[in-house]
Amino acid sequence: MSKTLGIGVIGCGNISAAYMRLAPLFTGIEMRACADLNADAAKTRAEEYGLRAETIDGLLAADDIDIVVNLTVPNAHFAVSKQVLEAGKHVYSEKPFVLSLQEGLDLKAIADARGLRVGSAPDTFMGGAHQLARHLVDAGAVGRIASGTCFVQSPGMEMWHPNPDFFFQPGGGPILDLGPYYISNLVQLLGPVARVTALSSSASEYRTITSQPRNGEKIKVETPTTIHAVMQFVSGAQVTYCASWDVWEHGHSNMELYGTTGTLHVPDPNFFGGEVRMTEKSAFVNPSVEWDHPFSKANDAGRANYRCAGLADMAQAILEGRPHRCSNDFALHVVDVMTAILHSGDTKTLVELSSTCDRPEALTPDAATALLA
Numbered sequence: 001m002s003k004t005l006g007i008g009v010i011g012c013g014n015i016s017a018a019y020m021r022l023a024p025l026f027t028g029i030e031m032r033a034c035a036d037l038n039a040d041a042a043k044t045r046a047e048e049y050g051l052r053a054e055t056i057d058g059l060l061a062a063d064d065i066d067i068v069v070n071l072t073v074p075n076a077h078f079a080v081s082k083q084v085l086e087a088g089k090h091v092y093s094e095k096p097f098v099l100s101l102q103e104g105l106d107l108k109a110i111a112d113a114r115g116l117r118v119g120s121a122p123d124t125f126m127g128g129a130h131q132l133a134r135h136l137v138d139a140g141a142v143g144r145i146a147s148g149t150c151f152v153q154s155p156g157m158e159m160w161h162p163n164p165d166f167f168f169q170p171g172g173g174p175i176l177d178l179g180p181y182y183i184s185n186l187v188q189l190l191g192p193v194a195r196v197t198a199l200s201s202s203a204s205e206y207r208t209i210t211s212q213p214r215n216g217e218k219i220k221v222e223t224p225t226t227i228h229a230v231m232q233f234v235s236g237a238q239v240t241y242c243a244s245w246d247v248w249e250h251g252h253s254n255m256e257l258y259g260t261t262g263t264l265h266v267p268d269p270n271f272f273g274g275e276v277r278m279t280e281k282s283a284f285v286n287p288s289v290e291w292d293h294p295f296s297k298a299n300d301a302g303r304a305n306y307r308c309a310g311l312a313d314m315a316q317a318i319l320e321g322r323p324h325r326c327s328n329d330f331a332l333h334v335v336d337v338m339t340a341i342l343h344s345g346d347t348k349t350l351v352e353l354s355s356t357c358d359r360p361e362a363l364t365p366d367a368a369t370a371l372l373a
Helices: 016-025 038-047 056-061 076-086 101-114 128-138 174-192 307-318 330-347 363-370
Strands: 003-011 030-036 052-054 067-070 090-095 118-122 145-153 193-201 205-210 216-222 226-233 237-245 256-257 263-266 276-278 283-285
Touching: 003 056, 003 307, 016 030, 016 038, 016 076, 016 276, 030 056, 030 307, 038 052, 038 118, 052 056, 056 076, 067 076, 067 226, 076 090, 090 307, 101 118, 101 174, 118 307, 118 330, 128 174, 128 263, 128 363, 145 174, 174 193, 174 226, 174 237, 174 256, 174 330, 193 330, 226 330, 307 363
Parallel strands: 003 030, 003 067, 030 052, 067 090, 090 118, 145 237
Antiparallel strands: 145 256, 193 226, 205 216, 226 237, 256 263, 263 276, 276 283
16 A cells, blocks of 8 residues: 555535645645535536546546545435445545444444444544643643533524535534534543433524525524533543524633643634643643644644644554544544434433443644644
8 A cells, every 4th residue: 555545525515625725734645536416516626626526436436546535414424434435445524424323333334344444523632722631631730520511602504604404404403513523522531421411402493594695595493403411421520511503692611621620721622723721729820731732833814724634644544554543433432422412302311322432542742743744
């Protein structure tokens, strides 16, 4: 196998541009082709980024494509990833990579039988800020983490997205759309979740699109848009998680972890960078660690944006024969947590998790540097 793996993309919507634009930052991967059910969309992206436009069947049959990035809508992720694996190629999916535990187990069985890898976004937990938080947690800088809070709340997606329908359908909603960022980060910081409980609701039966070109159209809400959950981790920590698209403004921090000797303020896990703040008891202090992490550095319109880090890590792991960080087991446990939260909200019951996972290996500054071209 060569030291560079060929990457093909299925799904040429909004998010594909970020993958295609940022992939050249990384070693071991090369974007080569793209495909979409809409041939014009594939042609446009191919011309924009110097790729080869393919049909989906053509891309799956291409000898120069080793990993296919699945950027279709969430309710198509399972079927497309299954098709990729059955074509004998590794697959890396946008989040959530499946919508049920069983779908993830089915993909794992196919991949294992064929000696293939499955990976999934998000990879923002590999960012420099979140890896600093991981280092501080592992070092016991604030003692044992006993509890925490997470808040991701906004008015919704219909004000900016040109086609926001899928956000409000099963497979969307603030848990399955934004939860992967928050829950992935919590699992890499604290380990797997043991049980969850939640309440859920929707403030409106319909949402009115105010973005262009569909300004004024109404969307029926078919999934909860406000969820208040509590997760109890195997470690014993319990974290309150509030996710909503029914909130115009709030003053809560994105993520706070409460240890036995202090508090850790973790920035928005939707992004790679941000400020990590720490207290000793109630007094803020500077974390006593030198941390020059490449994935903390602004590289994209003033932000640290290293999308494709998880893809590059998977490619490097394939070449080196080691586990990759955005793995099937890790992503599947996150999906299990999210669907358990939704089930708990629907049934008003405590739900025990049936899956587990290991924490991904920490991404040190040196390990991150090794991923960069």
